[in-house]
Amino acid sequence: MAACVDILGLCLFGLVLVFPWGAIAADEDPLQDVCVADLNAQLKVNGFPCKASVSASDFVSPMLRQAGNTNNKLGSNVTAAGAANFPGLNTQGLSFARIDYAPGGVVPPHIHPRATEVLFVVSGTLRVGFVTSSPDFTLFTNTLYPGDLTVFPRALVHFIINVGDTQALSLSGLDSQNPGASLLPNVLFASNPTIGDDVLDKAFNLPESEIEKIKAAVKG
Known part of the structure; x- marks a missing residue:
């Protein structure tokens, strides 16, 4: 019996190694049918708290009707x-x-x-x-x-x-x-505070003057 338990334990450990749950999981599954975001709530969690009262209009948004x-x-x-601008998407x-x-x-x-x-x-x-x-x-x-x-x-x-x-x-x-959306030009050349030129010079094999030109172009 002990051997079986040991083998089972090894199998479970192997599954954890092969399938790192945190790395492959998407957003957490909802615990109820709907949870319309209460954007005015003081409490902030990993997402938004649920509104106490919801209506059909919470699940409709016209925000994509117009061309950008x-x-x-x-x-x-x-x-x-x-969820931040269409609360019905929350959870x-x-x-x-x-x-x-x-x-x-x-x-x-x-x-x-x-x-x-x-x-x-x-x-x-x-x-x-x-x-x-x-x-x-x-x-x-x-x-x-x-x-x-x-x-x-x-x-x-x-x-x-x-x-x-x-x-x-x-x-x-x-x-x-x-x-989330991380635009590479902004991440590299327009961060706050900025990434040091000593790092970017070596990363891109460019002189500091060229790095400064790129920063100015991205920020401009």
Whole structure:
């Protein structure tokens, strides 16, 4: 019997090693059917507390009806719906986004640390890509047309660019109510406080003067 217990223990330990639960888990499962976020609550937890009283209107949002303004240096606009601005999403483990693109508009390389993203092209022609982690750093890139789907795996660097000559529109679903978005140019060159030039000089093999130019361009 002791031997069986030892073997069972080893098997369970092996499963923990093979499947690191914290690393593969998405948002926690809800404990009730709905938990509309009380955005005015004083208590802050990992998410939002539930409103005491809810109505049908809590589960509808018009925030993605209008096109975003793409008159900016990137030529793109992301309108994101999450629990913080669509309280009915609270505890549901997902969020949604509308992305509008001017011709040539780009969503620069970035990551979502807490979510996998599925993107659907509504109109226009988009080139998308993501890069795997070390040691390979393999780039997977595709050109997408209306009706096409693509996936950006959790926490991998990815980008989107409108390669057509007209406005483009895509919709994205993400498996976290707060997926986060870390744009690499901002993370590296516009952090607060800034990453030291002694680090960036060596990382990019560039003189300090060039690093300062990049910082100014990103912040500008």
